[in-house]
Amino acid sequence: QSELTQPPSVSGAPGQRVTISCTGSSSNIGATSGIHWYQQLPGTAPKLLIYGNNNRPSGVPDRFSGSKSGTSASLAITGLQAEDEANYYCQSYDSSLSGYVFGTGTKVTVL
Amino acid sequence: EVQLLESGGGLVQPGGSLRLSCAASGFTFNTYAMSWVRQTPEKGLEWVSGIHPGGGGTYYADSVKGRFTISRDNSKNTLSLQMNSLRAEDTALYYCAKLKRYVDNWPMDYYFDYWGRGTLVTVSS
Numbered sequence: 001q002s003e004l005t006q007p008p009s010v011s012g013a014p015g016q017r018v019t020i021s022c023t024g025s026s027s028n029i030g031a032t033s034g035i036h037w038y039q040q041l042p043g044t045a046p047k048l049l050i051y052g053n054n055n056r057p058s059g060v061p062d063r064f065s066g067s068k069s070g071t072s073a074s075l076a077i078t079g080l081q082a083e084d085e086a087n088y089y090c091q092s093y094d095s096s097l098s099g100y101v102f103g104t105g106t107k108v109t110v111l
Numbered sequence: 112e113v114q115l116l117e118s119g120g121g122l123v124q125p126g127g128s129l130r131l132s133c134a135a136s137g138f139t140f141n142t143y144a145m146s147w148v149r150q151t152p153e154k155g156l157e158w159v160s161g162i163h164p165g166g167g168g169t170y171y172a173d174s175v176k177g178r179f180t181i182s183r184d185n186s187k188n189t190l191s192l193q194m195n196s197l198r199a200e201d202t203a204l205y206y207c208a209k210l211k212r213y214v215d216n217w218p219m220d221y222y223f224d225y226w227g228r229g230t231l232v233t234v235s236s
Binding site: 002031032033034036038044045046047048051052057089091093095097098099100101102103104105 | 146148154155156157158161170171172173206211213214216218219220221222223224225226227228229
C-alpha cells in the first residue's frame with residue numbers, strides 16, 4: 001500500500017489542461033522540501049519530469065508544472081498533447097519508513 | 112550522456128539467489144548515491160535499496176532488509192544488488208537509478224534523475 005495517493009486516471013482533449021493530485025502525510029510530503037514527478041511512457045523506464053516541486057530538467061516542455069502545499073502536491077499539464085499519454089508518479093521520502101516512496105500512479109489519456 | 116545498464120535478471124526458484132549489476136557511464140560515478148527501484152503492475156514503483164557515493168552507507172526497504180545487499184565498485188563504475196532468500200513477491204522489473212540532491216538534506220530531499228531500462232526478475236517454481 002503506497003503512502004502517496006494519486007487518482008488512477010485522468011483524461012482530457014488535446015489542448016486542455018489536466019491536473020494530477022498526490023496526497024501524502026506529515027511523514028512524507030509534509031516533511032520534505034520538494035516533491036518530484038516522473039513520466040513513464042508505455043514500455044519504457046520512468047523519466048524525471050519535475051524535481052523540487054516545480055523545476056523542469058532540460059528538455060521537459062514548460063507545459064508541465066508542479067506545486068506543493070502542506071501534505072499534498074499536484075502536477076499540471078497544459079495544452080495536452082497526444083504524446084503526453086503515459087503514467088505519472090509522484091515521489092517523496094517517508095521519515096517513518098526511512099525510505100523513498102512513490103505515488104500509486106496516474107494514467108493520463110488524451111481523448 | 113548518462114547511461115545505466117542493468118543485467119543479471121532471470122528466473123529463479125523461491126529461496127534462491129540472484130545478483131543484479133548496473134554498469135554506469137557518462138557521469139562521475141563515485142560522487143553520486145545510487146539506488147535500486149522495482150516495479151510490478153500490482154504494486155507500482157517500490158524503492159528497494161540505496162547506497163552512499165563512497166559505499167559506506169547502505170539503506171533498505173523493510174520488505175528486503177536482511178535478504179538483499181547493495182554494493183558498489185567505484186573503480187569499475189558498477190552498482191550491484193545481491194538478492195538472497197527470494198520470494199514470489201520479489202518478482203519485478205528492477206531498475207538501477209542515480210540519485211541527485213534537491214537540497215542538502217540527505218536522504219530526504221533527493222530524487223532519481225536517471226534510470227536504466229531495467230532487468231526482469233521472476234521468482235517461481
